[in-house]
Amino acid sequence: MLIGLSPHHEQFRGEVRDFCGKVAAPALADYDLDQPPSPQQWAQILNHVLDKGILDEYPRTEDGSPDDLAFGLLLEELARTHHVLAYHSLQRLHAPLIFREMLSAEQATRYHAAFNDRRASVAGCFSEPEAGSDVRAAKTTARRTPEGDWILKGRKTWVSGASHAKALIVYARIVNDASEGSLGDCGLFIVTPECGYSTHPIRMMGLRAHDLCEVQFDDVVLPDISRLIGNVDGAVLGTIARARAFQGAIAVGLAQAALDMAIGYARRHNAFGHPIGEYQLVQKLIVEAATGVMTGRLMYVQALNSQMAGDGSTARMESSMAKLYCTQTAWRAVSKAMEVFGSLGLTEECGIERLFRDARMLICPDGTSQIQEMVIGRAYTGLSALAR
Incomplete structure (x- = not known):
């Protein structure tokens, strides 16, 4: 069992992984996802993945409150399949949840479709x-x-x-x-x-x-x-802080996908009469990528556990740590996995070059690495680098 996960979360993680393999991946297989799907294609994809008990609503704890850790696990597994489902879930499940709390009764009625329709974002x-x-x-x-x-x-x-x-x-x-x-x-x-x-x-x-x-x-x-x-600045800053941990989960999912591909290739591709996975330098690449994936997963799980515990200042700092570490480490891990493929890793045919481009993108959204370092530094020293 992964440190920080309850048996309930482990079970949920397994259910999501099963869903991704049996439902999500086949639903995306026929589309060119090097560009945004058209509205018609989105409708077709949603027809395949909704009503399966996974993407239908935000995960909840036993007492009915939002389960951010379960949602982070969901995002990781979705990103492991393809980032498009992870980001769509952020827009369709997470954003409405956050801002729905600020709606008046009249607003909840007027904007009901936008905030409650399972196909809306x-x-x-x-x-x-x-x-x-x-x-x-x-x-x-x-x-x-x-x-x-x-x-x-x-x-x-x-x-x-x-x-x-x-x-x-x-x-x-x-x-x-x-x-x-x-x-x-x-x-x-x-x-x-x-x-x-x-x-x-x-x-x-x-x-x-x-x-x-x-x-x-x-x-x-x-x-x-x-x-x-309501508390406008609090809502915006709170949303951004939580999103940073979720970006960490997505980064780990991308890195895990690249690691899966590298391990499979190292086992089946032969060089000098042996699978390349037998060679120490190839194993070193895989070990470094795997270590990054595991530590990144622990980072975002810790941040989301703090978020659910209601420890606001600690959660914000740990979310910045998760965003900083997971995105940087994911980019390096995907790069290591790409090297296992040699020149083949540079081709679109392989698919890992897409993960490399995607992982590099994650470093900037929701605050660059330098912004995260400023947040973390302020949390430890009590001094703001912006106080000039």
Whole structure:
């Protein structure tokens, strides 16, 4: 049993792995996933993977509360199959769960489909071209009209799943009179496709099946009910902190997939009359990759256990550690696994080069490695590297 996992979590992990082998992998086999699936293809994929008891709802503990550790295990196994299912689950299961708690009764009714439809997804719009890790530097604005509506103006980037989301959660600066709030306050707004924003795909070196977009808001009119009321900054920062541990789980899944491929190849490919897995230098590559995968898994499991225990400051620090270590280690582990294949590892035919590109992509989202180091350093010293 893996340290940090209960028998319940071990059982769930086995069920997800079985689901991925029997259901998820066959559902993706017929698609070119070097580009985002079309809406029709998404519908076909979801028809195959939903209603199987795994991707239908966010995992829960025995008392009914969200089970973040189980969700992390789910993301790892999905990423081991293909990253597209892992990131879609983040948008379809995790994002609605976080922001659903901030909905008023009237909002819950109005936006019910976006937050409860099992085929819908919600995309968070936090980053901007000049406000990535520093979300408080956002320049997108929401201005109150005399009629009580809001006018949203600005541009968001690095938005996951914006082109097919049922709703966007947009972080914006409030610009209105003193009775409603001063310039510089921030708010969260629910924006549906009917409001009239535009999306533009971002083509990246990896994660190419992932629907990554830039979103433009050109004086988009929103009803007053679209504004979420509550601890806005706490919700945004809490979402990002938890997402860092989940990125660690996804990174471990990608690295595990590459390790699986390398082990299989080392056993069946012969050189000088013997399987290459018999040679010490090949075994060294596999050992280094496997060690990285195992330690990365322990890191994200620890972070999510702290999250579930309600230890906020420790969980935030450990989530940054998991994001930092798992993503960096996954990239190195995939590289080691790729070397086992020799020149074949560089070809698209092999498939491991896609994992190499995907793993490299994970180092930047939800805070670069340098941002994670600043968070961890502040937790240990009590001193902020940003206090200048």
